[in-house]
Amino acid sequence: MNQLKQIHAHTLRNNTDQSKFLIVKLLQIPNIQYAHQLFDLIPQPTVFLYNKLIQAYASHGSSPTQCLSLFSQMRLQACPPNQHSFTFLFAACAAIPSLRDGRKIHAQLFKLGFEFDHFALTALVDMYAKVGVMEWSRQVFDEMPERDVPAWNSIITGYARGGEMEKARDLFESMASRNVISWTAMISGYSQNGRYENALELYARMEREKEVEPNEWTVASVLPACGNLGALEVGKSVEMYARKKGLTRNLFVSNALLEMYAKCGRIDMAKRAFDEIGGNRNLCSFNSMIMGLAVHGRWMEGLELFDKMLSRGTVPDDITFVGVLLACTHGGLVKQGWQFFKSMQKNFSITPKLEHYGCMVDL
Incomplete structure (x- = not known):
């Protein structure tokens, strides 16, 4: 960042072409606001520079609405977007999410004659899927002259996210070739929609066919299915694979492993996974470990862990308090449970839900 500020000062002193520096450095700047300030110094930015800045905002995900502002600015300055602009703009609409803006930009895509651009159409399929309008996503997908794996993955993920697993599976089976994202989208979809047997069946097929290797997201998606089915041996096999490939360094994998063992009643193994996560x-x-301890009668350890969690500055949520109240129920701690229940709203602004009232009735 300091180097770029020096470059900026140099360009101001010597009146050099700042765009040359921006073209090379723009996407490397962690501070997008500063990059935007440099961008604003250019009297007539090119479409390439606009695309770079739009891409930076879209990829960081912090201010996707800025992408739309830049698109409006492009049009006001008579700098027509190219096909690459639309790829980033559709990603921004998906991130907001904004169907209205997505539709407007879709119309511009056709107006400017880019309706057959493969990358823009793939981004459009993904955008409609992410804003939840699967009929439009499918229409664009069906009308694409050529479909590559990312396009297939986008439509499959969209159906899976909406719980339409049959449609997702039909498309999955129709693919000529699949990558790890294709397999993971299906396994994750089955797990998230409570179809745990299907998730394990597909994971076993993935291992058997050896088309691609499971990655950290595949593992993190199949472990919840193992936990919910009590499929301990399958879970252990998945853990062995994850450790062999170094995937347990990923926090999502570690948390999924911890939760799987807790749900299977192996609190000792869950505790080991929790300890291995360490400072991360x-x-x-914490929620998975507290809940696991509470469910299996180790209520005192669960409450001690809750205290440790608070002391390190981790703010609890509604799920945390289900575990805490359950621990109080198992320990017969009526007074302490009532204090925790009242503290939810008083200290943490958490409105009690049905699960919390259920715990209090049991208590």
């Missing part, structure tokens, strides 16, 4: 523990790690 997040709220999900």
